Amino acid sequence: xxxxxxxxxxxxxxxxxxxxxxxxxxxxxxxxxxxxxxxxxxxxxxxxxxxxxxxxxxxxxxxxxxxxxxxxxxxxxxxxxxxxxxxxxxxxxxxxxxxxxxxxxxxxxxxxxxxxxxxxxxxxxxxxxxxxxxxxxxxxxxxxxxxxxxxxxxxxxxxxxxxxxxxxxxxxxxxxxxxxxxxxxxxxxxxxxxxxxxxxx
Numbered sequence: 631x632x633x634x635x636x637x638x639x640x641x642x643x644x645x646x647x648x649x650x651x652x653x654x655x656x657x658x659x660x661x662x663x664x665x666x667x668x669x670x671x672x673x674x675x676x677x678x679x680x681x682x683x684x685x686x687x688x689x690x691x692x693x694x695x696x697x698x699x700x701x702x703x704x705x706x707x708x709x710x711x712x713x714x715x716x717x718x719x720x721x722x723x724x725x726x727x728x729x730x731x732x733x734x735x736x737x738x739x740x741x742x743x744x745x746x747x748x749x750x751x752x753x754x755x756x757x758x759x760x761x762x763x764x765x766x767x768x769x770x771x772x773x774x775x776x777x778x779x780x781x782x783x784x785x786x787x788x789x790x791x792x793x794x795x796x797x798x799x800x801x802x803x804x805x806x807x808x809x810x811x812x813x814x815x816x817x818x819x820x821x822x823x824x825x826x827x828x829x830x831x
Contacts, residue, residue, distance in 0.1 A: 666760070669795050670737040673769045676792035677738070686783075686793070687773050706736060709775040710743050710756055716811030717745060718752035723810060732804045733761035734768045747807065766799040768808065778812045785809045 680686035713734070721730070729748040735741070742760050746753040761767050774793045777783045785808055788794040796805055 666737070666740040666742070667735055667767065667769060667797075669769050669797060670735070672792055673737045673771070673795055677771050677773065680791065680793060681773075686777055702739070703741075706739060706741055706772045707756055709772045709779070710734065710754065712779055713775060713811060714745070714752055714754045716813075717747050717807060720810035720813075721747045721752065721807065722749040730803060730807060731762065732766040732768060732799075732807075733758075734770065735761075736771050737769055738771055764798070766804040767797040768804070769795040769797065785812050 677686060729746060731744070731746045734743045734745065741756070742758045744755045744758050744762065770788070770793065774783070774788055777793075778785060778788060783793070785794065785805075789796070796808070799805055
């Protein structure tokens with residue numbers, strides 16, 4: 631019943647325009663979900679179900695603090711900065727001497743971030759209005775990034791479970807860059823409720 635209400639709320643508030651205010655920058659909390667990209671609904675639903683199964687911490691950080699400079703926003707920025715460092719460290723390894731640009735959307739908070747990666751330098755703009763036309767878009771959530779950085783999930787496993795979608799990545803170079811940036815030493819923990827239960831609950 632609760633899931634039905636959540637999905638109904640999603641459908642009633644669908645708006646495909648990227649310029650919607652992010653959840654950290656408005657009075658909206660987790661009870662109101664606006665869609666900043668057509669693929670957001672499927673990813674948000676997958677995150678919800680992963681949380682229900684106990685394999686992902688699905689707490690919506692905006693519910694803890696919906697203010698721009700509150701705890702939720704700081705936590706989101708922390709994950710994006712970790713990704714920035716990973717991208718900066720691994721861009722040169724892929725042998726791509728040009729500039730590679732992609733956007734990341736946290737689907738539940740509607741926070742857009744633009745990444746421009748090139749060997750020796752990565753530029754990140756957090757809290758932008760939306761993606762640049764034609765660039766690849768990564769749809770996910772800060773809770774998924776936490777799981778990826780903690781080696782609880784691999785990128786391909788997250789994609790298989792619809793916790794991450796990479797849109798318009800025609801040459802799959804954004805996928806390769808993210809896979810390299812998120813790579814950690816050590817193996818992912820076994821899947822199942824206990825893996826995330828001990829970490830978050």
